[in-house]
Amino acid sequence: MDNSSDGTGGDDESHGWSKEDDEELVLPLRSQRSPLNGLCCLTSGLVVFMSGLVLASIYVYRYYFIPQIPEESLFHCRVRYEDSVYAPLRGRQELEENVGIYLEDNYEQISVPVPHFGGSDPADIIHDFHRGLTAYHDIALDKCYVIELNTTIVMPPRNLWELLVNVKKGTYLPQTYIIQEEMVVTGKVHNMRQLGPFIYRLCNGKDTYRLKRHARRRINKREAANCHRIRHFENTFVVETVICDGA
Numbered sequence: 561m562d563n564s565s566d567g568t569g570g571d572d573e574s575h576g577w578s579k580e581d582d583e584e585l586v587l588p589l590r591s592q593r594s595p596l597n598g599l600c601c602l603t604s605g606l607v608v609f610m611s612g613l614v615l616a617s618i619y620v621y622r623y624y625f626i627p628q629i630p631e632e633s634l635f636h637c638r639v640r641y642e643d644s645v646y647a648p649l650r651g652r653q654e655l656e657e658n659v660g661i662y663l664e665d666n667y668e669q670i671s672v673p674v675p676h677f678g679g680s681d682p683a684d685i686i687h688d689f690h691r692g693l694t695a696y697h698d699i700a701l702d703k704c705y706v707i708e709l710n711t712t713i714v715m716p717p718r719n720l721w722e723l724l725v726n727v728k729k730g731t732y733l734p735q736t737y738i739i740q741e742e743m744v745v746t747g748k749v750h751n752m753r754q755l756g757p758f759i760y761r762l763c764n765g766k767d768t769y770r771l772k773r774h775a776r777r778r779i780n781k782r783e784a785a786n787c788h789r790i791r792h793f794e795n796t797f798v799v800e801t802v803i804c805d806g807a
Contacts, residue, residue, distance in 0.1 A: 634659070635728070637656070638655065640735045641654075642735070642736075654676065656675075658673075661724075666690045667689060668687045671684050680800070682700060683696055683698050691755065692708060692709045693709055696790055698790065703769065704762065704763035707743060736797045738798040741800070743772065744805075745804070790803070
């Protein structure tokens with residue numbers, strides 16, 4: 561009896577110590593894993609939060625700000641200008657054109673109909689800011705002419721869009737003036753695809769020539785017979801582009 565009770569007590573004591581040993585083994589392991597798990601959770605949470613913030617910012621910008629500046633805008637414009645140098649006796653003249661502005665593709669397309677006055681040809685013009693090129697399709701000749709884009713004369717698409725929107729309430733742009741630029745043909749273009757998709761679409765199938773800018777000078781009557789004029793505007797003033805055949 562005494563031996564059995566001692567044995568039982570010994571077993572209880574043995575079992576009691578084994579539970580404490582288990583607890584001592586488990587608790588340190590939990591304390592070691594907890595900081596690492598917390599850091600991982602915090603990092604994951606920050607990543608998710610920042611991703612959500614970026615997506616929300618893109619959504620707000622795209623759907624609340626972008627509609628104010630559409631990717632494609634079409635304008636029908638008329639401008640009155642003084643031609644005191646080239647036609648001083650005519651007084652104020654009027655120029656009409658259609659303007660397409662494509663912000664996403666970074667180019668402008670201008671269509672100039674047959675003018676009310678003589679001496680200027682109807683034309684389609686593309687200013688490709690991505691390629692840095694301007695193409696003139698002289699409709700009267702059915703020929704294309706390509707030259708480097710003159711950014712001092714041609715407004716970038718976004719700036720031109722803002723200008724036309726600001727004057728859209730009125731029928732006419734503010735009265736302005738005209739400047740002239742002279743160009744001469746230097747050779748024929750054989751590889752049309754190097755001009756980019758927009759100019760290619762405008763000029764494919766037409767005789768296309770390269771131009772270079774010529775120092776401004778007085779053109780004599782003989783030279784004038786080989787020159788053609790296109791009046792257009794993509795700024796706050798009108799431009800008369802004079803294209804002459806090479807010598």
